[in-house]
Amino acid sequence: MQKSPRKFRNFRPPEFTRRRQNSQRGSVDVSNAHTQEQRPDIKTRLFIVWGVLMAAGLGLGVNLYQLQIVRGAKLKERARNQQMVNLRPFIPRRPVLDRSNNVLAVDRPVYTIYAHPKLFDKSNEDMALRLAPILNRDAAELVKIFAAKKSGITLAATLPEGVADRLISMRLNGLEFTQKYLRFYPQDDLVADVVGYVNLDRRGQAGVEYSQEKWLERTGQTVKLSRAGNGALMPDHAPSGFLNFDDWRLQLTIDTRLQRAARSALKQQMEKFGAKRGAVIVMDASDGAILSLVSQPTYNSNEYSQADIALFKNWAVADLYEPGSTFKPLNVAIALENGIIKPDDVFNDSGAIQVGDRTIKNAQNKRYGQINIAQILQHSSNIGMVQIIQRLRPNIYYNWLERLGLGQTAETDLPFEVASRLKSQEEFMTTPIEPATTSFGQGFSLTPLQLVQMHGALANGGKLVTPHVVRGMIDSKGQMHHAPTRPAPRQIFSAATAQRVVEMMETVVAEGTGKVAKIPGYRIAGKTGTAQKASSTGGYQVGARITSFVGILPVDSPRYVVLALVDEPKGENAYGSTVAAPIVKSVMEALIPIEQIPPSQPIQAPN
Secondary structure, three states, rough: OOOOOOOOOOOOOOOHHHEEEEEEEEHHHHHHHHHHHHHHHHHHHHHHHHHHHHHHHHHHHHHHHHHHHHHHHHHHHHHHHHEEEOOOOOOOOOEOOOOOOOOEEEEEEEEEEOOOOOOOEEEEEEEHHHHHHOOOOOOOHHHHHHHOOOEEEEEEEEEEHHHHHHHHHHOOOOOEEEEEEEEEEEOOOOOOOHHHOOOOOEEEHHHHHHHOOEEEEOOOOOEEEEOOOOOEEHHOOOOOOOOOOOOOOEOOOHHHHHHHHHHHHHHHHHHHOOOOEEEEEEEEEEEEEEEEEEEEOOOOHHHHHHHHHHHHHHHHHHHOOOOOHHHHHHHHHHHHHHOOOOOOOOEEOOOOOEEOOOOEOOHOOOEEEEEEEEHHHHHHOOOHHHHHHHHOHHHHHEEEEEHOOOOOOOOOOOOOOOOEOOOOOHHHHHHOOOHHHHHHHOOOEHHHHHHHHHHHHHHHOOOOOOOHHHEEEEOOOOOOOEEOOOOEEEEEOOOOHHHHHHHHHHHHHHHOOOHHHHOOOOEEEEEEEEEEEOOOOOEEEEEEEEEEEEEEEEEOOOEEEEEEEEEOOOOOOOOOOHHHHHHHHHHHHOOOOOHOOOOOOOOOOOO
């Protein structure tokens, strides 16, 4: 078969060619027509899009103006509040020390421990057996507690740090530990009368915890710290050293060794005589520093919530009583200072004396006949004292009582102190019985602390000093940073008069009613007192008395005053000489080695 000639291979009929060209021209025309129709639509769409974008931009601008300008300050504050936290770090209360730097009060960490039995990985029985001996709880009781509640059980509210550390080291699941700080008193009840206590709000309520609050409470600044997204605190805004605080401590004049000896001696005599209450005060008369102040009964500062609230006010500072015969040496000093008597003057004690329409007698109706001033103190003669004071004009006597501080406070740094009471000057001067009863310590009232202050004027050469328990603020190296400002000592008696009265008081211990207070080798002055208790309704309580003894040591260089009082001792033989004097002797025996007081004369060895 022959192939077609090559020139016919691409042949197209003319009709087909014309048809195709027409088709192509028609197609181009239609396309141009559509383009012309779509141009107005595109412009509209662009205008709409442009309008939307402009409106959105305008809206964003308005909103930005609202956020940045109108509400900017408030929003910034809200953001800072979310990002920052106000923090006032816990700052421990300052410790309280005695004069030898023994700790009397301190903040220490304690833990509250919660149990969540649902998280235990051991049985309730096993957990109870592990916890019971450490928490001092009954294991069977703990099992019942764990079974009754699945979470949030308080096992201990104030667990000591050492015990909590033991539990933490056991790595027991289901236990939660929350740390806090609690005021702790290592001496328990030994110095509660002086130190006081702090309540749950960490505020002092008694003792120096209350009166020295401004010095014990450290002031801390509130700082703002930024907070990360996960809530963690960031120290970038913390001021430098904001967690640092001083190491100051409040040092007292109290000596815990002497305090312990005084409390032991007081408790022994109170138990022996079935007394209602008692007190012992030891003062260094050179500056008024209180070395010991004991009241009984007392309370434990660590367990103040269980105590009788009446005990929070130290009765040696807050209660008044009639001092009785312990005030007689002060009246002798007033008489000597005014020149109305001489040390060798003699008075006739007939056992009774008439003053106005009243008859005054000695205790137990005793009569001593012809006695000098020292013997008046030795025998505690009421009749002799009345005769002495009758030589002094009432207005002068009254002025001297005011100079001594009657009708005022001792201005001590212990809280709740009350002012002593003295009759009005008009009543005192117009009623002869008032000067007469005042001569032997009745008809007025004062606090035991104020009586010690007055006897201090006999022991330090005639100056009235301010009794105090606060020495000052010291740092950890013992350097003093703050010492309280106290009233300047007031000269009441001449040094010669004060020494003369002390020597007369020495005869009370050597030969009179205070013989039981003798200490071999030491010259001790003293005065007993057995006073009736005044009744709130007037007059005196039948059978109720306060026994007391005040001692001064040593006579050759007087410095220390020791007062013991026992309220309502029972028994026929309950007097100042039998109840209170032995207490003062015991306290002085402890005071001598503590203060290193040398003997006044050689001590003879017992045969």
